[in-house]
Amino acid sequence: MGLDSTLERGPAWARGTRGRVAGIAAVVLLVVAVAVSCANAGEDDSTLPVFGGGPDTGVTGVRAPSEAAGGTLRVVTGEVDNLDPQRSYLPGVWNLMRLYTRTLVSYSSEPGRTGELVPDLATDLGTTPDGGTTWTFTLREGVRFETGAPITSRDVKYGIERSFASDVVVGGPTRVVELLDDPENPYAGPYQDETPGRLGLASVETPDDRTITFRLRSPQPDFAYVMALPSSSPVPADKDTGADYGGDPVSSGPYAVATRDDVTGIVLERNPQWDPATDEVRTALPDRVVVRTGLTGVERDQALLAGSADVDISGAGIQAPTTARLGEDTGGDVPLVDRIDEVTNNVVRLLALPTDVAPFDDPACRAAVAGVVDRAAVQEVLGGPTEAVRTSQLWPRDVEGGPEEPDPTPDPAAAEEALAACGQPEGFDTVLAVPDAPTGVAVAEEVAEQLSRVGIRAEVRPLDAPSFYATEVGNPDRVRDNGIGIVLATWTADFPTPGSFLVPLVDGRSVSTVGNTNFARLTDPGIDGLIDAARAAAGDPEAARAAWREVATAATATGAYVPLAESRVQLLAGQRLRNGVVMGPYTSYDLATAGVR
DSSP states (O other), X not given: OBHHHHHHOSOOOOOOBOGGGGGGHHHHHHHHHHHHHOSOSGGGOTTSOOOOOOTTHHHHSOBSOOOOOOSEEEEEOSOOOOSSTTTOOOHHHHHHHTTTOOOSEEEOOSTTOTTSEEESSBSSSOBOTTSSSEEEEEBOSSOBOTTSOBOOHHHHHHHHHHTTOTTTSOSSOOHHHHHHOOTTSOOOOGGGXXXXXXXXXXXXXXXXXXXXXXXXXXXXXXXXXXXXXXXGSOOOGGGOOGGGGGGSOOOOSSEEEEEEETTTEEEEEEOTTOOGGGOSSOOOOOSEEEEEOSOOHHHHHHHHHHTSOSEEOSSOOOOHHHHTTTTSOOSSSSOGGGGEEEEEEEEEEEEEOOTTSTTTTSHHHHHHHHHHOOHHHHHHXXXXXXXXXXXXXXXXXXXTTOOOOOOOOOOHHHHHHHHHHTTOTTXXXXXXXXXXSHHHHHHHHHHHHHHHTTTEEEEEEEEOTTTIIXXXXXXXXXXXXXXXXXXXXXXXXXXXXXXXXXXXXXXXXXXXXXXXXXXXXXXXXXXXXXXXHHHHTTTSHHHHHHHHHHHHHHHHHTTSEEEEEEEEEEEEOOTTOBSBOEEGGGTEEOTTTOBOO
């Protein structure tokens, strides 16, 4: 997904509280005010020991291990788009949803392996007899909603069907629609389903309460990752309130949403129907979780530094003023740097050169851009090594098995030779499109200055950030009509797999006129064939990684994409945080295992 569009996606979440706990609302809101706004009362006393552990302890290990239950986990974040699992597209909210939604499979809570999948509601990671077209899962016995009703395969199917109701359930991932819908007979979702007996989505079968089978349009080795998204979580049809479901989501996890308010935040209380014997992912140690929302990055840092918050789930990491304090002696027993975990977040900033816009329809002209780019200078604009890592590969660092990183330096002579080879020895004019945001524009201006050194005159054109990926560069016709020859984009995959990162960018069969993500319109049958070979090798992890490396290497060699840098964030653990495990896919500490005692 394009990062800038993701941050803009989705409406603000609705005000209000759950009707069934209205009688205790005042008490709970008092808890929120005490637990989040101050740090010296009761169990949240700031005189408690400050846990450190050393730099990067939570990346491959556990920060301040503990099995003690109880207390209130205090969470801070920025925007919360929706508490409806089918309507959120923010990884930080997906982390929060690990507490009240369960899926067939989920991300592991094991330190250093959080990008891997483990069974959750299902007994295994699914079976496929035909290379990824048909997938079958078997549900565990004894799992229940907070209402006490058993969770069945039909509840899982219904939750997935909600994503098809694009007129009601909007804002969340639609991967299931792409994989399971019939273009000749589109499914309109459960709210318009008038089939006698409510057969529902024909490509999903539920022969009994514990079995669910999916029949995909084409083989998808990464399908289990789609099932790990909160949008694939079960929803009881009789409790579905349509567009308002985010105000009262029914829990399948260890906590339930008790109250929510735009000012004081969200409170999650224990779900007595959750059986830890059925859940190998979540430890659910705190008695209560409170979430203060809508805070700026500086406000979140201040809360962590002051001891009034334990975890920031925004995924943004600490801000520059806090980074500047890491080398200071703060006067405490634990240096601030000992509470830092530094990770890359799979967000790659890159240049896309549309191959159907002259002169970038000529590979030599594309090579000229790649030859003159100075990634070290771009890195400095992004804030230096603490904020970004240089990259020249179409492969996130946290995904294993990528090509070797050569980290090339600028070669103006080679760039000039490439310009001569494409018939543009004096250079040319083009347009460099970028989302209208300060950092992106600054990077674009730096790149434009670099290109000017070999005669490529790039007009930096900031475009509306909220619609940048959906319409401005997501429509190939519009890109051509506006003469956009370079797109400065940020790209991250929905899943930590090479296929999830590469296919939307480089598969020629993925080019579309609406919401196009193949920004370079790279249509190379050879690369498409390599993609098919990589998918076919899914049963052999080593062979699959080697095959995806071939895809990445071949795509990079076309010059259609010029990777620049990958974002790096520094996570600050709260003073009381126990069991701090960095959840790689969500760039935060895993709420499923976090504690405070």
